Amino acid sequence: MKFLFLCTGNSCRSILSEVLFNSRAPEGWVAYSAGSKPSGQVHPLTIKTLQNLGLSTEGLSSKTIDACEQYEPEVVITVCDAAAQEACPLYLGGAIKAHWGLSDPSHLDLPEEEKLQAFLTTVDHINKRLDALFALDAKKMSRPELIAEINKISHI
16 A cells, blocks of 8 residues: 655654554555645755664655656655644645644754754654554555544544
8 A cells, every 4th residue: 555645844753653653564565655835955954863863864855746746655744833823735645644743843943952852753753654554454444434434543
């Protein structure tokens, strides 16, 4: 099953989601990430956080939604923070769509150590949602059941 994590800048939350997903995904599941207005670079603290967790950052880049069309995702998850009034990107197509809003730690005006802690908090939120996602028996679920369950995960 192919997943696409979307946000605006594709430098922090969607990249973290992509890497954390791929580091733990069941066989046959893969994730990509993109942004509606990509920043053009992965945030340095995203890289540092992933490296501190022992996860590979090789090949990561900030890319547009158009660059991901070839992946033909079955599930598209937006990770913008609705509370921050961000314009979350839309992905048109037949994919299952869900919104798992996450605060953006890269925009916090904090000393680096505190900001890194905020990145780890974001990682914790993502991992809790991935735990719930990977616990689903997706093969035995109808499409409407799967849509409902993936959307419920946003409240975790």
